Amino acid sequence: MSGRVHAVVEGLLSAPGVGAWRVRRFDAQFRAGHFVGAFRGVYPSYAAAAAAAPPAQPVGYDHDGPAGLYRERIDRVYPSDYAMMFWLGKILHAGATRVFDLGGHVGISYYAYQKYLQYPPTLSWEVLDVPAVAKAGRELAKQRDSAGFLTFVENTDSANDADVFFTAGCVQYMEPTLTTQIKALSRRPRWVLVNLLPLHETLEYWTLQSIDGAFCPYRVQRRAGFFEQMESLGYETLDRWENPEKGCAVKFEPRYDVNGYTGAVFRLR
Numbered sequence: 001m002s003g004r005v006h007a008v009v010e011g012l013l014s015a016p017g018v019g020a021w022r023v024r025r026f027d028a029q030f031r032a033g034h035f036v037g038a039f040r041g042v043y044p045s046y047a048a049a050a051a052a053a054p055p056a057q058p059v060g061y062d063h064d065g066p067a068g069l070y071r072e073r074i075d076r077v078y079p080s081d082y083a084m085m086f087w088l089g090k091i092l093h094a095g096a097t098r099v100f101d102l103g104g105h106v107g108i109s110y111y112a113y114q115k116y117l118q119y120p121p122t123l124s125w126e127v128l129d130v131p132a133v134a135k136a137g138r139e140l141a142k143q144r145d146s147a148g149f150l151t152f153v154e155n156t157d158s159a160n161d162a163d164v165f166f167t168a169g170c171v172q173y174m175e176p177t178l179t180t181q182i183k184a185l186s187r188r189p190r191w192v193l194v195n196l197l198p199l200h201e202t203l204e205y206w207t208l209q210s211i212d213g214a215f216c217p218y219r220v221q222r223r224a225g226f227f228e229q230m231e232s233l234g235y236e237t238l239d240r241w242e243n244p245e246k247g248c249a250v251k252f253e254p255r256y257d258v259n260g261y262t263g264a265v266f267r268l269r
Contacts, residue, residue, distance in 0.1 A: 026251060030210060033057065039207045039218065039250045046175040049206040049217035058214045061173065062130035074111045074144075080243040080263070081112065084168060084195045087239065087265045089117045091191055096163035100156075100189065101127045102181070103170020106137035107150045123149040126158045156181055165189040168263075169196035172219045179229040188268055192235060195263035198248045199223040200256070207250050220248060220258055227264075235266035 030040050031054040043049040053059050077085060088099075097120050101109065104127035127137060127150065134152040141150050159165055159182075171178045171194070182188060198220045209218040227237060246261035 023252060030251070031057075033210055033213065035210055036212055038210050039248055040210075040252075041208050042250060042253055042256055043206040043208070043217075046206060046217045046219070049208045052208050053215035060130065060214065060216055061211075062132045063214065064132060064136075073108045074106070077112050077116065079245065080196060080261075081109070083239070083241045083263055084109070084166075084193055085113050085116060087193055088113065088164065088166070091164055091193075092117065092120055092123070096191065097122045097124060098162045099123070099125045099164045099166050100159040100162035101125060102156075102159075102165065102167040102178075103129055103173070104166070104168075105129055105133055106140050107145070109166070109168060110150050111144060119147070119149060123147075125150050126153045126162070127151070128153050128156060128158070156185065159189060160185050160187045162189045164191045164193060166193045168194070169261075172198055172221075173216050174219075175217075177219075177221070177229070179226075179233060182233055188233065190268045192230070192266040193264075194266075196243060196246060196261045197221070197226070197263065198246075198258045199226055199262045200258050203256060205256060207248070207256070218248070220256070223262070230264075230266050234269050236269055238265045238267050240264040 026035075027040070029035060030038060041049065041052050043052065050059050099110075101107075104110065106129075107125070107127055110125045110127070127134070129137065129152070131154075134154075137150075137152050141152075165182065167178065174181075178192075178194065182192065198218075199222070200220050201223055203220070204222045204225065205220055207218050207220065209216045230237070241263045242260040243263060244260045248256075248258040248261075250256040
């Protein structure tokens with residue numbers, strides 16, 4: 001009976017006029033910021049996605065609202081962290097000491113992982129994030145980083161000297177791709193650890209995500225293309241994994257959905 005009821009309801013919702021009403025209703029609520037984390041629209045570029053954001057709302061992470069997000073992740077690790085933590089531990093144990101953390105927010109991974117990893121006494125963990133987030137990170141470090149390993153930098157220059165290029169859940173918010181940023185370095189890091197990356201089997205596109213108090217252009221790359229680009233920079237893939245708890249469901253556009261985000265470890269040949 002429940003299946004029949006569901007079919008009837010779906011039929012009513014897809015009736016002429018009702019579908020258009022659903023779209024208008026969702027869009028109004030989305031633009032008002034009522035669906036935090038939701039995705040809407042498919043766009044060819046960062047600029048096009050940004051132009052679709054509500055004009056009264058900020059775009060991106062560079063303001064106080066997003067700077068205060070994710071604090072619950074500082075004191076614990078999540079299922080999606082374990083592969084990254086495993087590989088980072090192996091790499092640090094083998095002698096690496098310099099970590100460049102692209103989009104590391106206020107130092108989330110640095111704080112969360114230190115409960116489980118033995119950081120070397122000469123560790124340098126440098127985070128690059130937007131100014132508002134970096135400011136919050138520096139203030140937090142005064143209270144929490146007694147070891148003094150964590151610093152915040154203003155550009156990717158520090159990555160030229162890094163042993164490990166580390167990024168988790170960041171590059172989809174940036175206009176240049178990860179490979180574009182690595183290619184621009186004067187010296188490529190031996191290790192690249194990437195996690196929480198939305199990859200589609202066949203499509204590449206931008207969408208718009210609602211976050212807490214702002215909207216962000218959000219890139220989805222084609223899976224094979226991403227790994228081909230990393231290989232073209234001289235990297236071999238040592239490991240890859242899926243994070244099934246993460247996904248990108250573009251409202252009313254099911255063919256663009258991504259079910260599970262990807263993580264991978266690359267080593268320079």
